[in-house]
Amino acid sequence: MKKRFFKFVGGVLLCSTLMTSCYTYTSVVGEGAKGNQEVTEWNHYVIFGLAPVGVSDSKAMAGGATDYNVTTRQTFVNGLVSGITFGIYTPTTTTVRK
Numbered sequence: 001m002k003k004r005f006f007k008f009v010g011g012v013l014l015c016s017t018l019m020t021s022c023y024t025y026t027s028v029v030g031e032g033a034k035g036n037q038e039v040t041e042w043n044h045y046v047i048f049g050l051a052p053v054g055v056s057d058s059k060a061m062a063g064g065a066t067d068y069n070v071t072t073r074q075t076f077v078n079g080l081v082s083g084i085t086f087g088i089y090t091p092t093t094t095t096v097r098k
Contacts (some may be wrong), residue, residue, distance in 0.1 A: 030067035033097040049090040061096040068098040
């Protein structure tokens, strides 16, 4: 009975790990990026991303540019850090391309 339970729990954990994914959200400000200059910062969240601790300011990252792209994503490294901390600390990455 115990072996069957542990196999089930192991299977659920394996499936939940394999079915996770990284997400990406892109916003275009003005007419979008004209060049290839990029500024990247991490955003800091706790409790599975529910409570923001430190979030980057994309307008400040753009440095006064009026046309730029903002991409927020959870990279592999962000997901790895989140997994190691069991979701207590969940970072994301914001990149501004102008």
